[in-house]
Structures are given as C-alpha cells and as structure tokens.
Amino acid sequence: MGITSLDNLLTGLDAWYERKKSRLDDDSEVLLPRERSIALRQQVAARDVPAPLLSFVRDELKEAIATWLSDPDAANVMVVLSRPVEPIAPVIEATLSGGNGLFDSYHTLLPCQHRPTDPSAIPLMLTSALDEALPPVADDGEVVIQSLPNLDQCFLRCIDGWSGIERLREVMLEHRNRFWLVGCNSWAWRFLDHVSQISSYFPEARTLPALNGAELREWLAPVANDLGLNQTDASPPDHHESSGEGANDTEPDQWIQLFELSCGSYRIASELWLGGLRLDPDDEGGKVRQSRPALPDLPSLKDEDRYLLHSLLIHGTMRRSHLAFGLGLPSHRLEPRIHRLLAEGVLQDSAGELSVMPAHYPCLVKELVNSNHFTGES
Amino acid sequence: MGRELLNVHRVLRPALITAAVVILPAVGRAETTRQRILAEVTLLKTISAVVAILLAIAGIFLIERLTSWLSEKVARRHRLLIKQSLPFLKGLILIVTVSYLLEQFLNLNQNNLLALSGTLAVALGFAFKDYVSSIIAGVVSLFEASYRVGDRVRVGEQYGEVVGYGLRSFQLLTPDDNTVTIPHNVLWTDPVSNANSGHLEAQVTTDVYFDHDVDVDLVMNILYQAAYSSQYTQLRLPVIVVMQEHLWGTQFKLRSYPIDARDEFVYRTDLLMRAKRAFAHRGLPYPRPQLSSLHHSEPQNRQAEQSGSPSS
Incomplete structure (x- = not known):
C-alpha cells in the first residue's frame, strides 16, 4: 500500500x-x-476509426467465430469493451461493414445509439427488440452475426433498469445458431457484472488495445x-x-x-x-x-459531483432527465451541478446528451478511485 | 510557679533531647533526598520549560487543525489514515515535552524513580484516580483500536463519528450535529460498538415492513435492486436481504454498505425512496393497522427468539 x-x-x-x-x-x-x-x-x-482497432476486433472476431464453429460448446458471444469516452459503436459498425469473408451476413439488433426519452421505456427497448422474431439462419452452416453495438445505452441504473440485459443474456444463450457481437463501455460492463454477474455467462470480454x-x-x-x-x-x-x-x-x-x-x-x-x-x-x-501535450487540471469536485460523474461514466452518454432519474434526484437539484461542470469543461453537451470530456478522463479516473468508487479501468 | 516550671523542664528535657536526636536527622535526610530528586532550578531552565510547554500547546493545536483540514482535503480513501494519526502525534508531543521537563527539573536515577513513583501513586490514587484511569484507557484504546478518529461508534446511548481524541476523553459528533465528550475509561465498563473499524464503509440496515400476504420474492427483488441502483452503494461489498416474521407482519432487512460511512443517513433515505416508489407502483400491502397492537408483544417475542424457540 x-x-x-x-x-x-x-x-x-x-x-x-x-x-x-x-x-x-x-x-x-x-x-x-x-x-x-x-x-x-x-x-x-x-x-475513421483507427485501423489498429479495427484489425484487433476483426482478428478477435475471426478467432472467436472459428472456435464457435469448431466447438459446439464454445461461447457464441464476443464482447468488446472500450472506455466511456471512446464510443464503441463506430468500431463495431466499421468492423461489420468491412468484414467480408468473416461471416455471411449480419444484423444489428438496436441501430439506435441513444436511450429513449422516457426512462421507464429503456429496459423495454431491449426486451421488445428481443421479443421480435430474430432473422432466420439457414441450416447450411451460414454464419450470421447478431450485433448490439451499444449495450451501455440499453440500461439505466434504477429499479428494473437492467431487466433488458438479463433478457438479452437468456436470448443469447438460447439462440446458439448465431454469433453475437456486443460492444459496451468497460464501466457499464463492470456495473452489470456487479448487479447481474453478466461476465459469468460469457467468455472474457476483449478490451480495445491502446x-x-x-x-x-x-x-x-x-x-x-x-x-x-x-x-x-x-x-x-x-x-x-x-x-x-x-x-x-x-x-x-x-x-x-x-x-x-x-x-x-x-x-x-x-x-x-x-x-x-x-x-x-x-x-x-x-x-x-x-505545443507539448498536457492533461488539463481537474477542478475541485464535491461528493455530489463525483456521484454524478460516476453515473455518467457508467452510462457513457445520458440525457439530463435520465441522469436525474438514475440518481433519484429532482432536476432542480441536479441542474446547478451540471451547469457548473459544463462551465468548468468537465462535461460536454452534444445534442442534449451529456458526457465526460475525454481530456479530463485520466484525472477523473484517479479522482474516483481515490474516492472509493469502482471504475472500469483494470 | 517557678518550681512547677522547673519540674516540667526536668521531666520534658530527656523527652526533648530524645525527639531532637530522632527528628533532626530525619529532617536532614528528607532535605537531602529532596535536593537529590530535584535538580537545581535556574531562571534559564524555568524559561525553557515555559517555552517547551507553550510550544507543546501550540503544536497540539496546530496538529489538531492541520489533520482536521488535511483529512477533508485529501482523497476520501486517505481521510481516515490522516485522522487516525492525530492521537499518535498528540501523544508524541506530550511524551517529548514531559520527558524534557523531567530531564530539566529532576535527577532521575533508580532510587529517585522509586521514591517519585511511590509518591505519585499515592497522590494519583486518591486525587486523580478517574483521570489516570481515563488516560490509561485512552492509551490502551490506541493500541486495541476499539475506536479511532473517523470511526462511527455507539457508546451507551450516544452514536456518532469520533472527531476528537484527547488525553482524557474523545469527542463524538452525533447526527444531530452535537458534540458529545466521553471519557476513555468507559472502555473498562461499557461496550463500544464500532460500525466501520477504520474502514470507509459501514453496514447500513434498512428495515421495511409488510403484511403477511406480501409477495416476498418481489419485495426481495426490489430491495436488492434498490441497493444496486443507489449511487451511494459500495458494489464491491455484499448486499443481503433477510426477513423476519412477526405477529403483525413480515419484516425485511436490507443490509448494504455505502461508499462512505458518512453518507449513512442520506443513503438509507435514498434506498427507502427508491424502494417505496417501487412498492407503491406495485401496490404491495403494508401491515394492517388493526394488528399494530400486537407490536407490544415484541419483547416477549424477542426473548423467545433468543432462547431458541421459533418466533412465529
């Protein structure tokens, strides 16, 4: 120590x-x-997404599919993790769109990359998509990829907020005739592992390389x-x-x-x-x-700011209403803090979606570790 | 009259001579011993002693302020470490100061130490018995770690965070923002319940009560999710729901840990708000008011449980 x-x-x-x-x-x-x-x-x-990341995902996918095809008991899922400030969906989409030869076809389960406005509709978004009939798979050895590029946008940290993830887990294990490619931010994955032991059901998730x-x-x-x-x-x-x-x-x-x-x-x-x-x-x-690159100074944070930022990092990007709902706080108590963090440059607002400024991420991780919060960093 | 005086003189003379022979050497011996124990007192020594005492007071004051300020400025996980150093630093200053003063004014050899400790033992035994008992208990507690600065403890009816650790007593800051001073010697007689024992997290128990007909699986699921969804919950530590039957209803206990024990009350409130919203949404039945009179039978119930018989 x-x-x-x-x-x-x-x-x-x-x-x-x-x-x-x-x-x-x-x-x-x-x-x-x-x-x-x-x-x-x-x-x-x-x-475009950097080529080394695409080649990494492509190589890992190739290996995972080969294992799945050769071994009936092998996992039919590959989970790719990224940092919350590094969107994973473009990496998954670019890999799939340029993945000729790896598979015969692919389907994206939820093309929408953001949560619905109504917080109570968030878990339903995934369950209803899963309840719809999945595209058929031919019996002649056709390799079909079912992708979910943004798992972190399919849950909210509230009661019943991750029921869709539990349903997804069941469906993935049930439909073993297709291969699932899932993208998620590492903080969300760590959270889901804490609350529903999701990593016990799937092989070890791959983290995007540095x-x-x-x-x-x-x-x-x-x-x-x-x-x-x-x-x-x-x-x-x-x-x-x-x-x-x-x-x-x-x-x-x-x-x-x-x-x-x-x-x-x-x-x-x-x-x-x-x-x-x-x-x-x-x-x-x-x-x-x-000039010489340097990390910006992180402004002094209060405990309330840390809880807010931690929640934001778990969810990747969030609307204000979702943030308030997840934290169980009325909007009028949350708004002043959001405004302060926006003014300090710790947060950014992109079309109503809040996220952490990438330049502050390294310092913020240290700050949250020191404040006894869990992080998605290894 | 003159003859009477002469007779008295004649009678007392041998006695006075005997007393003089016995007492005068004793007085002389006592004087010699005092001179041997006490070193020569000079003006310089007196000034240096006063300066040492003032420095010690200033040092203790500064250390108290500095640790208090610094512990709230540093990262949360280092907070308790800094707070816990306070009694040791204060003790160090006291030891150094007392040693310096003793060295300045006393000739400490084996005989003097024995003589001095005997005198002190008699004086302290009568006059400062409780004070010394508290000091010794404070030193013992430092090493036993029954309570440390930053811990959340219950002593008797008092509950709060230990915010000060003095020579004779420690201070508790209660949830009502009152500071309670408790002498260390309660350690000899009263149980001290420590919620976090030097850790940042302390278990928080949240009770909810329902009618016997409630869907227990649903209640347990909601309580687990309430804990997992609260931003205050330390997810690295276990979350457990236990239940207990009463004559008037079913009690559920949610046991979980906040990230910071200081958030105990706001955490419990957050858990209850989340859970109660979900209970209301599903219309779960609370205990019936007409059964509330059965609540009075609880002490007997508890006794029965303690003796091992079933509660319901």
Whole structure:
C-alpha cells in the first residue's frame, strides 16, 4: 500500500510538473480562435476509426467465430469493451461493414445509439427488440452475426433498469445458431457484472488495445498535414534549443508523451493534441504550432459531483432527465451541478446528451478511485 | 510557679533531647533526598520549560487543525489514515515535552524513580484516580483500536463519528450535529460498538415492513435492486436481504454498505425512496393497522427468539 501511494504521489507530481512546464512553454503562444478550434474538432471527430482497432476486433472476431464453429460448446458471444469516452459503436459498425469473408451476413439488433426519452421505456427497448422474431439462419452452416453495438445505452441504473440485459443474456444463450457481437463501455460492463454477474455467462470480454505514439501520429496525420504541421513544427522551438537536439529526435518524444497521457485512447489523445495547438506568434498568416501535450487540471469536485460523474461514466452518454432519474434526484437539484461542470469543461453537451470530456478522463479516473468508487479501468 | 516550671523542664528535657536526636536527622535526610530528586532550578531552565510547554500547546493545536483540514482535503480513501494519526502525534508531543521537563527539573536515577513513583501513586490514587484511569484507557484504546478518529461508534446511548481524541476523553459528533465528550475509561465498563473499524464503509440496515400476504420474492427483488441502483452503494461489498416474521407482519432487512460511512443517513433515505416508489407502483400491502397492537408483544417475542424457540 505504501509503495502504491508513493507511486501515485510521484505520478501526480510528474503530471503536475509537466502541466506547469507546458504552461510556461506556451505563455508566449496564442490559443486558436474558437471557430477554428471547433472546425478542427469536427474534422478529427469525422476521422475513421483507427485501423489498429479495427484489425484487433476483426482478428478477435475471426478467432472467436472459428472456435464457435469448431466447438459446439464454445461461447457464441464476443464482447468488446472500450472506455466511456471512446464510443464503441463506430468500431463495431466499421468492423461489420468491412468484414467480408468473416461471416455471411449480419444484423444489428438496436441501430439506435441513444436511450429513449422516457426512462421507464429503456429496459423495454431491449426486451421488445428481443421479443421480435430474430432473422432466420439457414441450416447450411451460414454464419450470421447478431450485433448490439451499444449495450451501455440499453440500461439505466434504477429499479428494473437492467431487466433488458438479463433478457438479452437468456436470448443469447438460447439462440446458439448465431454469433453475437456486443460492444459496451468497460464501466457499464463492470456495473452489470456487479448487479447481474453478466461476465459469468460469457467468455472474457476483449478490451480495445491502446494505440502507441506512432499509431496516434498516423491517425492524426491527415489533420496535422492540413494544418501544415510537419515534424519540424511539431515541437516547440524552446524545447529544441534547450535540449540541443534536432527536431527529428524530440518529435517522437511528444507522441510518446501523448500516448502516456492518453493511456493510448485515440479520443483522449486527439483532445490533448487539439488542446496543444497554438498560433505561431512569429507568423501573421495564422500558422499553427504544436505545443507539448498536457492533461488539463481537474477542478475541485464535491461528493455530489463525483456521484454524478460516476453515473455518467457508467452510462457513457445520458440525457439530463435520465441522469436525474438514475440518481433519484429532482432536476432542480441536479441542474446547478451540471451547469457548473459544463462551465468548468468537465462535461460536454452534444445534442442534449451529456458526457465526460475525454481530456479530463485520466484525472477523473484517479479522482474516483481515490474516492472509493469502482471504475472500469483494470 | 517557678518550681512547677522547673519540674516540667526536668521531666520534658530527656523527652526533648530524645525527639531532637530522632527528628533532626530525619529532617536532614528528607532535605537531602529532596535536593537529590530535584535538580537545581535556574531562571534559564524555568524559561525553557515555559517555552517547551507553550510550544507543546501550540503544536497540539496546530496538529489538531492541520489533520482536521488535511483529512477533508485529501482523497476520501486517505481521510481516515490522516485522522487516525492525530492521537499518535498528540501523544508524541506530550511524551517529548514531559520527558524534557523531567530531564530539566529532576535527577532521575533508580532510587529517585522509586521514591517519585511511590509518591505519585499515592497522590494519583486518591486525587486523580478517574483521570489516570481515563488516560490509561485512552492509551490502551490506541493500541486495541476499539475506536479511532473517523470511526462511527455507539457508546451507551450516544452514536456518532469520533472527531476528537484527547488525553482524557474523545469527542463524538452525533447526527444531530452535537458534540458529545466521553471519557476513555468507559472502555473498562461499557461496550463500544464500532460500525466501520477504520474502514470507509459501514453496514447500513434498512428495515421495511409488510403484511403477511406480501409477495416476498418481489419485495426481495426490489430491495436488492434498490441497493444496486443507489449511487451511494459500495458494489464491491455484499448486499443481503433477510426477513423476519412477526405477529403483525413480515419484516425485511436490507443490509448494504455505502461508499462512505458518512453518507449513512442520506443513503438509507435514498434506498427507502427508491424502494417505496417501487412498492407503491406495485401496490404491495403494508401491515394492517388493526394488528399494530400486537407490536407490544415484541419483547416477549424477542426473548423467545433468543432462547431458541421459533418466533412465529
């Protein structure tokens, strides 16, 4: 325990030092204008899922299907987990749409990626979809994939809120003539495991792998190229001078640092990378420069904020009404806290759906662990 | 008159001489012993002793404030660790200060220690018996860990969080925001019930009551789900529902743990709100009012249970 605490302390000090150092480096540089920043965010959000993630899911799926076909007692389910700030549905959908040769056909059980407005309809959404006749499967060895890309959107943490998941478990075990591919966020999976021991029924869930620095650079390369960022521009000039090394030596360090700060998550990494973009003060043409990536400071949180954020991380994204219903609080008590967290930049609101800002995720995990909450991180 | 005085003098003289022979050396010996026990008192020593006492008082004050402030600032899982260090730090300051003062003003060798401890034992035995008993109980409790700062304990009729740990007593902060001071020596005579024993979590029991005809499976399912769905519940710890039969109805006990024992009351309220909404939605029958008179038979019932006979 002592060594762990010391490690945590040293890690914290290290992160704090890097943040302060980054701020000092950036003092002379100017943030991007808001419009340009939003446009860049949209450009990054529109990027395809990183290829290493797709190949990972594809390889795992191939292996799981082969095992299922060869062994009648093998599991007919594969669960893929991601972080709450890293949507899993696009990964599942991209894998299935480009999965020629792996299977004969696929059906998506619930194409809708968000919960219905009425909280009481959430468990019914899944049970009614399961009660409808599933697409038939031919007896000639046809491999049909039944996918559920967003399991975390099919439950709510309230009484009867996860009854649909229990029904899904039964149906999956009942329909062994098709293969089920399920995507879920790791916090939701951990919660469902606590309340209904879901992992006892299925093989070990696969977690999306972390992307290394080179993979992150490759994924962000088109956006960086559009901005005119190349290897020489990618590191702050002060850093080159102080280290006395060439650009090519220091630039990879920055991607390694980005990988370490983001824990290999492409969503967190992209937020940190975008947060590090600055206007070059020496260039009047609006040239962009990349500064050292740093995790943003997490504002001071109260216990109520932690419960709110924990609930939000379990559910991935949520409407305000669902959040209030799940926490058992009236909206007028919840709204001020949501507004504060939105203002502090810890939360983001996308078309009425609240979620945690990816850049705050690493610090938030530590904060919640220290507050005795369970997390989805291993 | 003069002759009478002469006679008295003649009679008392041998007695006075004998007394002088016996008492004067004793007085001399006592004086020598006192001089041996007490070191020479100088102005410098007196000033340094006063400074040491003031520093000790300031140190204890600062440590109390600092641990109290720091424990509420650090991560929740480190809170109790910091709070629990308070009595040890205070004890350390006291030991160092007392040792310094003794070293300054007393010549402590084996004989002096024996003489001093005998004198102290007599003085304390009569005048400060309860005080010393409390101090000893406080030291014993430090190592037995019957209660620590941050624990939620019940002593007699008092229940609350231990917020202070002094030389003679400890302070409980009750749910009504009252501070109750309890001497440590209750440890010798009264049972101390500790809900969390140094952990962040403490079990919370939530009771609900129904008519005998209630669907027990449904009630149990709702209670389990109420616990699992509450944001305060520590899901890493077990959730259990037990039931008990009474003449007037069926009692269900939901036993679960909040993430932080401090949330005990708000947690129980949250559980009851969730459960009662679900009970109302399904129209579950509560115990009938006309059977409430049977409630008076509960003590006998309890005695019967304790003696091993069936309750219903």
